[in-house]
Amino acid sequence: MRKWLIMMLTVVMFGGLLAGCGGSGGSGAEGSSSGKVQLTFWGDWGGEGQKQFETMVDAFNKSQDRIEVKYVLQQDMVTKFLTAATSGGAPDILFWDRWRTSLYAPKNVLRPIDEYMTRDGLNEGDFYEESLKELTHNGKLYGLPLTVDARALFYNKKMFADAGLEPPTNWNELEQAAKALTVWNGSKLEVAGFSMGDPGLFNMYLQQAGGQMMTEDGKTNFNNDQGRQVLAFWQRLLNEHKVYKIGFEEGLGEGTDAFVTGKVAMLYTGPWMMSTYNKYGQDLDYGIVPPPSGPNGGQGSVMGGFGLVIPQGSKHPEEAWEFIKWWTANKDNALLWAKTSLNMPGFKPALEDPFFTEDPLWKPFTETLEFAKTRPTHPGYSVMEENAVIPNLELFMQNKQSLDDTLNKAQEQGDKLLADNAVVE
Amino acid sequence: MASVNKLGQHQARMAYLFITPTMLLFAVFMVIPVVMALYLSFTNYDVLSSHDWVGLDNYRRLAGDALLWQTFLNVMYYAVVFVPLNLLISLLLAMLLNKRKVGVKLFRTFYYLPTLTSAVAAATVWIWMLHPEYGLINGLLAYLGITGPAWVSQTETAMLSIIVMTLWQSVGSNMIIYLAGLQGVPEHLYESARLDGASRFACFRYITWPQLRPTTFLVSVMAIIGALQLFDQAFVLTQGGPANVTKTPVYLIYQQGFNQLQMGYASAQAFVLAMAILVFSIISMRITKAEEPIV
Numbered sequence: 001m002r003k004w005l006i007m008m009l010t011v012v013m014f015g016g017l018l019a020g021c022g023g024s025g026g027s028g029a030e031g032s033s034s035g036k037v038q039l040t041f042w043g044d045w046g047g048e049g050q051k052q053f054e055t056m057v058d059a060f061n062k063s064q065d066r067i068e069v070k071y072v073l074q075q076d077m078v079t080k081f082l083t084a085a086t087s088g089g090a091p092d093i094l095f096w097d098r099w100r101t102s103l104y105a106p107k108n109v110l111r112p113i114d115e116y117m118t119r120d121g122l123n124e125g126d127f128y129e130e131s132l133k134e135l136t137h138n139g140k141l142y143g144l145p146l147t148v149d150a151r152a153l154f155y156n157k158k159m160f161a162d163a164g165l166e167p168p169t170n171w172n173e174l175e176q177a178a179k180a181l182t183v184w185n186g187s188k189l190e191v192a193g194f195s196m197g198d199p200g201l202f203n204m205y206l207q208q209a210g211g212q213m214m215t216e217d218g219k220t221n222f223n224n225d226q227g228r229q230v231l232a233f234w235q236r237l238l239n240e241h242k243v244y245k246i247g248f249e250e251g252l253g254e255g256t257d258a259f260v261t262g263k264v265a266m267l268y269t270g271p272w273m274m275s276t277y278n279k280y281g282q283d284l285d286y287g288i289v290p291p292p293s294g295p296n297g298g299q300g301s302v303m304g305g306f307g308l309v310i311p312q313g314s315k316h317p318e319e320a321w322e323f324i325k326w327w328t329a330n331k332d333n334a335l336l337w338a339k340t341s342l343n344m345p346g347f348k349p350a351l352e353d354p355f356f357t358e359d360p361l362w363k364p365f366t367e368t369l370e371f372a373k374t375r376p377t378h379p380g381y382s383v384m385e386e387n388a389v390i391p392n393l394e395l396f397m398q399n400k401q402s403l404d405d406t407l408n409k410a411q412e413q414g415d416k417l418l419a420d421n422a423v424v425e
Numbered sequence: 426m427a428s429v430n431k432l433g434q435h436q437a438r439m440a441y442l443f444i445t446p447t448m449l450l451f452a453v454f455m456v457i458p459v460v461m462a463l464y465l466s467f468t469n470y471d472v473l474s475s476h477d478w479v480g481l482d483n484y485r486r487l488a489g490d491a492l493l494w495q496t497f498l499n500v501m502y503y504a505v506v507f508v509p510l511n512l513l514i515s516l517l518l519a520m521l522l523n524k525r526k527v528g529v530k531l532f533r534t535f536y537y538l539p540t541l542t543s544a545v546a547a548a549t550v551w552i553w554m555l556h557p558e559y560g561l562i563n564g565l566l567a568y569l570g571i572t573g574p575a576w577v578s579q580t581e582t583a584m585l586s587i588i589v590m591t592l593w594q595s596v597g598s599n600m601i602i603y604l605a606g607l608q609g610v611p612e613h614l615y616e617s618a619r620l621d622g623a624s625r626f627a628c629f630r631y632i633t634w635p636q637l638r639p640t641t642f643l644v645s646v647m648a649i650i651g652a653l654q655l656f657d658q659a660f661v662l663t664q665g666g667p668a669n670v671t672k673t674p675v676y677l678i679y680q681q682g683f684n685q686l687q688m689g690y691a692s693a694q695a696f697v698l699a700m701a702i703l704v705f706s707i708i709s710m711r712i713t714k715a716e717e718p719i720v
Binding site: 187246251387 | 489558580666672
C-alpha cells in the first residue's frame with residue numbers, strides 16, 4: 001500500500017514537471033464557432049505601438065467577414081519564435097525586423113510569397129527596391145515592407161537664423177555650420193554644433209563619400225580612400241573644430257534630450273524622433289534636410305524598417321497573405337497606418353499622398369528614401385558592424401588609435417566575423 | 426533488532442520520498458540542460474534546422490576568437506577589483522551596523538535599499554549622475570577645479586563606472602549575510618578574549634574573521650560568479666562599449682546563440698565560462714580556507 005503511494009506520488013510529480021515543460025503546444029487557432037478563420041499576429045510593440053497595431057487589426061476585421069486577426073504582444077518575440085518554429089504553435093503573421101531575413105530564410109522557417117505576388121498581380125515597383133532586397137534570399141521574396149525609414153539632418157532653425165546660416169547641403173557647409181554653432185565655456189561644452197555621438201552612422205557617411213560597407217563577395221570594403229575621407233572628416237570636426245564632446249548626449253532622456261533643450265544644433269536622426277520633439281520641444285523650432293552630400297557629391301543614408309512575414313508553421317498562409325496584402329499593398333490602408341503610427345509606409349503610392357508631399361517635415365524623408373540603401377544582407381553584417389567596426393571607430397574618436405590602424409583593424413576583425421557568421425548551407 | 430532495522434529502512438524510504446521533488450527539479454532543470462549543452466557544443470545546432478556532429482570544430486574556433494578572450498579579460502578585471510571591494514565594504518558596513526543602538530535599523534534599511542532597485546532603473550540614474558557635463562559627480566569635481574572624464578563613454582573609466590554602480594547595488598545584500606554571520610559568533614569567545622586582555626584588533630583577527638570563514642566563502646563565491654556572469658548592468662550602462670571594454674562573455678554568448686543562431690558555438694563558449702567560474706571558485710575556496718573546520 002505504502003509502496004503504491006510512493007509510486008503514485010512520484011508519477012504525479014514527474015508528470016507535473018513534464019506538463020510544465022511541454023505545455024502551450026496547441027495554438028488553438030482553428031476555426032471558431034463563428035466560422036471565421038482565426039489568425040494570430042505576433043509583434044513586439046507594446047504601449048502606443050500595440051494600440052496602433054490593434055487599430056489596423058480592427059479595421060481589417062471589420063473590412064471583411066471571413067478572417068479574424070488577433071494581435072499578440074510578445075516581449076521577447078524572436079526567441080519565442082525560435083521555439084515556436086520548431087515545436088509548433090508558430091503564429092500566422094510575424095512583425096519582422098527586415099535585416100533578420102538573411103539569417104532566418106536559409107533555415108526554412110519563413111514562407112516565400114512570390115506565387116501570391118504573381119497570382120494577385122502585385123507590382124514590385126510599388127515598394128522600395130532596397131526594402132524588398134532586404135526581404136529576399138536566394139531570389140525568393142519572404143514578405144512585404146510595412147515601414148521604411150532613413151536618417152536625415154535635423155537642425156535648430158532659431159540657431160541657424162541667429163547665426164545667419166542656411167541648412168547645409170554638403171560636407172563642407174556642414175563643417176562650417178557645425179563650427180559656427182558650437183559654444184564652449186572654458187572646458188565645458190554648452191552647445192554642440194553637430195551631434196557625433198553615434199559611430200554606428202559610419203555606413204551612412206561612407207555612402208556619402210561614394211563607398212560601400214561590403215563587396216559583392218562578402219568582404220569588408222571600407223579600408224580605402226572613401227573610408228579615409230570619412231575618418232578625416234570626423235577628425236576635423238572632433239579635434240580641429242571641437243564641435244562635440246564624447247559622451248555629451250549619454251543618458252539624456254526624452255524630456256532632457258539635447259536637441260530639444262538646445263544643446264545640440266544639428267543631428268542625424270529619423271522620423272521616429274519627431275513625436276518626441278513635438279511633445280517636449282514646445283519652444284523648439286526645427287527643420288529637416290536630406291543628408292548633406294560628400295566631397296564628390298555622393299548621397300547616402302541607411303534605410304531601415306519593418307516588414308510582415310508568414311512563418312512556415314502557419315496553418316492559414318492564404319488568409320495571412322490576405323491580411324498582409326490588405327495592410328501593406330493598399331493605398332488607403334497604408335495611409336491609415338501612416339497617420340495612426342506616424343511611420344512611413346513601405347507602399348510608395350501612399351507616400352504620394354499630400355500628407356507626405358505637402359508637409360515640410362516629411363518631404364526631406366521621402367527625398368532621402370530615393371537614394372537610401374539598406375544594410376548589406378550578409379547574416380554576419382550586424383555583428384561585424386557592432387563588434388569590429390564601431391569599437392575601432394570609438395578608439396579613433398577618442399584619439400587612442402590612428403586613422404590607418406583603425407581601418408586596418410576594423411577590416412581584419414570584420415572580415416573574420418563575416419566569415420565566422422556566414423550561412424552554413 | 427529486526428524492528429530497529431525495519432524502522433531504519435522505513436526512515437530511509439521516507440527520506441528519499443522527501444528529497445524526490447527537489448532532486449527531480451534539479452535533474453530536469455539543471456543536470457539535463459547541462460548535459461545537453463555539453464553535447465550541443467560538439468554540434469552545429471542552430472535551433473531551427475541543422476544539428477550535425479562537428480567534433481571539436483567549435484572548440485578550435487574558440488581558440489582564435491580574440492573578442493571572446495577580450496571579454497574574459499574584461500570580466501577578470503572587473504572581478505579583481507569588484508570582489509575584494511565588495512567583501513571589504515559589506516563586512517565593514519555589517520560590523521558598523523552590528524550594534525544595538527537607536528537608528529541602526531534605519532541605516533540597515535538604507536544600505537539595503539539599492540539591492541531592491543532593478544538594474545535598469547539604477548543604471549538610468551547612474552548614467553545621469555555620471556554625465557560629463559551635467560552629472561552630479563563631475564559637478565562636484567568642477568568645484569575642485571577638476572574637469573571630470575566622460576565616465577561611461579571613455580575607455581579608461583567605463584569599467585570603473587560599472588564597478589562603482591554594481592558595488593552600490595550589491596553591498597547591501599552581502600551586508601545582511603555578514604550581519605547574520607556576525608550574530609552567529611558566540612559571545613563567550615569575545616568574553617574570554619577580553620579577560621585575557623586581547624585588543625579589539627586581536628579580537629577581530631583571531632575570533633571574528635576565522636569564525637566568518639564560511640560566510641566569507643559564500644559571499645566571495647557568489648560575487649565571483651556574479652562578476653563572471655556580468656550582463657545587465659554593463660548592457661544598460663554602456664552597451665558593451667566603448668571599444669568593447671565592457672563587453673562580457675554572457676553578452677557574446679547571447680548574441681551568438683540567439684541573434685546569430687549559432688547555438689552550438691554559443692554552448693562551447695558557455696562551457697568555457699562555466700569552467701572559468703569553477704576554477705575561480707576553487708581558488709576562492711583555497712584562499713578563504715572554507716573547507717577547514719572552524720574551531
